[in-house]
Amino acid sequence: MSKMPQFPQKEIKPVPPFREYPGGFLNQKYMMPVDRIKQVYNDGNVVGISCDLLVPAYHGYPLSMIHHIRAKYDFLEFTNDPMTLTVEGHTYTFAEMTTMSTLYWEFGEFATLFIPVPGGAGLGQHRLEVYVAFNGNGPRVSETGVVAEFNMLEV
């Protein structure tokens, strides 16, 4: 076996702090544009918020392969239903999507996640985290997460 090279003989400065965001990395930077987070109205009443998501993978996936989507809005947490996902103009529950094996969440196309936050987002600063996981080939299901901090200026 080769001999270990000599460690640099110098003072090693500590790595400056930087913010580590949670989850996997693929497309995290582009996955959830902050300017596409919106209030959702029904009959003039705010019923929740929505965000547009790009697929956190290097290709599109059949909808049946979405293992779960998890959202944390401020202090509220949601996983799958009662959230919904709108793909190519059609809205599906997560229970429905488990059998949708020929419809794709296409690479580069936004899917809209509706999160039924009671009363929607109030005025001021908020934090939204979204985690997406696809069915894995083993027992491990890995999530790609994204964090957005946004200021709701009007409701």
Next chain:
Amino acid sequence: MAIKLGVSLYSYQSLFLRKLIDIEGGMREIHKLGATGLQMLGEETPLRPQYPKLLQKDIDWWKDLCAKYEIVPTCLDAETYPTLYNNRYLTAREQADQLEADLKYAHDLGFTVIRVLCGVDPEVVRLAIPAAEYYGVKMGLEVHPPLALDCFAVRRFLEMADESGTNMLGLIPDFGIFRQGAEGHTMYYAKVMGADPDVVEWINDCMIAGIPVAEIREELCAHGCDHPLYMRLANDFMKRYQEPEKLRPLKDKILHFHGKFWRMREDCTEVSVNYPEVFKVLKEMDWDGYICSEFEGQRAYMGQACPYEEDEIEQVRRHHVMMNRLIAEA
């Protein structure tokens, strides 16, 4: 007999994701490089939504573009989805049906080879052989870390190919198996984020020397360098360096190469993959076929905290400068 060059559209994935390029734009870039081969993933750059559906007008459009930009479709990267449903694993027959759909798609668009992912059960491939023979499209097992050129999975696949008596099966080595040091893109990311450049290079030297990762990490900790940026570099999860000499006995089995790379320097050399030695061996073997650039450096800079990103088109250009230089060298 010669090495021919191409590009996998996968290399431009962040441009496709943001719709900054389309299939015609990808072909234009390949043509500008003076290359002809095109490799792609059906589900990444589908001709129409809902892969693998195709209409005759899509096929006509594709073939017109190939003629316009002098493109040769080389390899379609097929996917099988054993976990299509989350309550059960697909049967081998169902997975073979997925491969058959890919074989038809490849045939319709003029691809001569499909890539079979390295984790696919040989039984699935065996069931798809009649379709491969019908469509005249070969199936190549991707030899990608953690697989190796002489590992059990590859031997089992080649035995199955011999027993079947077909000439439609072979191998598609990914240049990731010729990586010697730490991944170039991860090293660059670590330096940008504030890791000490000398420590980063030291980790790389240790990896090239074959020092066990546990020992590298122990030494790092002893010097107070236990930051995740260093620990991620000292990582052999997807590293399985193969001596290029191992390619020689596989000459007739190799259908195509995935020209994996992570970071090209300005002088058009790759940071950690042993391209020079592989090209030397391939030329001595008189291997004939396509090597398509597969840039995968995006993995380092797609995190939300990362302040930079690479120019994918420039990275591929540098890769082709290097490959053309290696082909031309005596």
